[in-house]
Amino acid sequence: MSRPEAYPITYGVLGLLAFWGPMSGYDIKRLFDHVLAPMWSAAHSQIYNELRRMQDLGWLEMEREEQESRPDRKVYRMTQAGHDALAAWQKQPPAILQLRDELLLKVLFGRFAPPAALEENLRNGIAAHQQRLLQYREIQQYLPVRDTPVQASGRPNPYATEEEEDLYFRLVADFAIVFEKTYLNWLYDALALVSGSLEGHEAEE
Amino acid sequence: MSRPEAYPITYGVLGLLAFWGPMSGYDIKRLFDHVLAPMWSAAHSQIYNELRRMQDLGWLEMEREEQESRPDRKVYRMTQAGHDALAAWQKQPPAILQLRDELLLKVLFGRFAPPAALEENLRNGIAAHQQRLLQYREIQQYLPVRDTPVQASGRPNPYATEEEEDLYFRLVADFAIVFEKTYLNWLYDALALVSGSLEGHEAEE
DNA sequence: CGGTTCATGTAAGAAGTTACATGATTAT
DNA sequence: ATAATCATGTAACTTCTTACATGAACCG
Structure with missing residues (x-):
């Protein structure tokens, strides 16, 4: 083995x-x-x-x-x-996380980017991660609860809202949300530094 | 193409x-x-x-x-x-980040973990990410500056501290640090929920 | 005497994506 | 009409890791 x-x-x-x-x-x-x-x-x-x-x-x-x-x-x-x-x-001990984020790599070598390119990538990243944050918030509201008892030929029912909730799903959903918030706030800061523009935004609490 | x-x-x-x-x-x-x-x-x-x-x-x-x-x-x-x-x-637009964190996956299915196993994995995760945070803070202090002018046969000098600093390296180092802090705080919360123990810690500002 | 550094590579496998392939039903 | 859903699979390719392979120099 x-x-x-x-x-x-x-x-x-x-x-x-x-x-x-x-x-x-x-x-x-x-x-x-x-x-x-x-x-x-x-x-x-x-x-x-x-x-x-x-x-x-x-x-x-x-x-x-x-x-x-x-x-x-x-x-x-x-x-x-x-x-x-x-x-x-x-x-078994899990492998330690590697981020491997292409946007981060592009920012790292931003010195070699045409001025408008980095800004656009950051804006697109913001849009994408804002959407994700919304998605996660929806998932958080409809946290999956398994059918009890599970039936042999029954279709799964991922979005039942009654019955017992799973602590672990809740924990992971919470992480997804704080992660997206953290990332978004950094993206706003990065964009501000890169473009010198952008005033108001809405990710932080 | x-x-x-x-x-x-x-x-x-x-x-x-x-x-x-x-x-x-x-x-x-x-x-x-x-x-x-x-x-x-x-x-x-x-x-x-x-x-x-x-x-x-x-x-x-x-x-x-x-x-x-x-x-x-x-x-x-x-x-x-x-x-x-x-x-x-x-x-070119970068691919959107996928976390793919095995620890997160283990937490998600924590319901199927022997009680001590999840706790141990969380503790090990905390130790690993604390170490990373320290690493990143060191890197942040010795941010790379390229040799100017670059010479044909010269060895690279990654840790020069004088001369111009690169804004983009700084940005990425900042992200690495806020990410590790966010992750650590979540790990502390998760461990507390899972084990009901742990009082003081030191990641949050 | 043993481990790390210097310096390069091959090979195999495992992980993940994208494209190809089929074909009926249902919803817009 | 046409797009999405249901339902499965193969093939090709890229990505990434681990192991194998060599061999001298240097440090403790």
């Missing part, structure tokens, strides 16, 4: 299955887009790969649901080995 | 060459580790690949410096095409 058999993205998929119960790759892709992205995105191709990988590892079982006029749904369900793997992953 | 011929990491290397003047892959690796990491790290193998790629693109010229008892140094120098490429890159 010197090389790991699974990777962060694998456990992202596994965690969603653990939380919401059995579902198809297509369902997982939608959850990824709503719950994990933009924190951690995944293409559908990658999700299907991870599902097959975990099936091979014995962490998931697949059941084919036949449908008329549409491709069969392949519904994946965790095995005991899958639950064990998820818990074992939680005991 | 539907597919790009170069990528963020390519311009990371190119920007360092633009700033500090001609140097070898080995020199660039050291600069990466001090200036860009932990914001954006690169293995030496990757840097050597990027150098060859850019040489093929005509963005760099290589000159071999012979040495006794050591492998030759290959010193890379930017061409006009290289300068043009760097400026052109600055005009």
Whole structure:
């Protein structure tokens, strides 16, 4: 076991299955887009790969649901080995975050940017991150609550607002929001320094 | 030109060459580790690949410096095409940041963690990011200033403290610091919620 | 005597993106 | 009409990490 058999993205998929119960790759892709992205995105191709990988590892079982006029749904369900793997992953130390932000890289070498270019990139960054902040605030209001009990063939219900709330989802949503605020405030400052313009803005508390 | 011929990491290397003047892959690796990491790290193998790629693109010229008892140094120098490429890159819109933080993922699925595991991961995260904050504060005090004029065979001097300071390096260093502070404060809160312990800490202003 | 620095590279694998591919249904 | 949704997959490529490989010099 010197090389790991699974990777962060694998456990992202596994965690969603653990939380919401059995579902198809297509369902997982939608959850990824709503719950994990933009924190951690995944293409559908990658999700299907991870599902097959975990099936091979014995962490998931697949059941084919036949449908008329549409491709069969392949519904994946965790095995005991899958639950064990998820818990074992939680005991391993995570890699330390690398930001790898292209905008930051462009600012770093801003000395070599045509004057208008950096300013435009900063403005676009502000627009994009303002939108994200709004997105996160919406997610925060509709925090996911799993169906209880989870049913075999039931579709996941990511946006139920009643029942118990998950402390951990709340924590991560909070982080996403403070991060975006911090980033936005820095972007405003950077833009002001670069362009010497811009008066009022609205990210800080 | 539907597919790009170069990528963020390519311009990371190119920007360092633009700033500090001609140097070898080995020199660039050291600069990466001090200036860009932990914001954006690169293995030496990757840097050597990027150098060859850019040489093929005509963005760099290589000159071999012979040495006794050591492998030759290959010193890379930017061409006009290289300068043009760097400026052109600055005009392209950057990809929006994805955090992809494994610790965040583990917190998100904290419900499936053995109680002590999450707490330990949070504590280790705090230690790691405290160390980073210190690192960034040191870097901030020794902000890089390029040699003027840049000399053909001169070794780069990343830690000169006299002469003009670069506004953009300062901006990025500032961001790194506010980011680490924000993250640390969140980690403290998360740990407090998860473990119900921990009184005093020292990241907030 | 052992570890770090100097200096370069190859190879393999794992991670992630984008494009290609199909085809019916449903909503605007 | 046409776009989005449902539903799955393959292929190609880029990105990034880790391991393998060599070998002298220098510092403690």
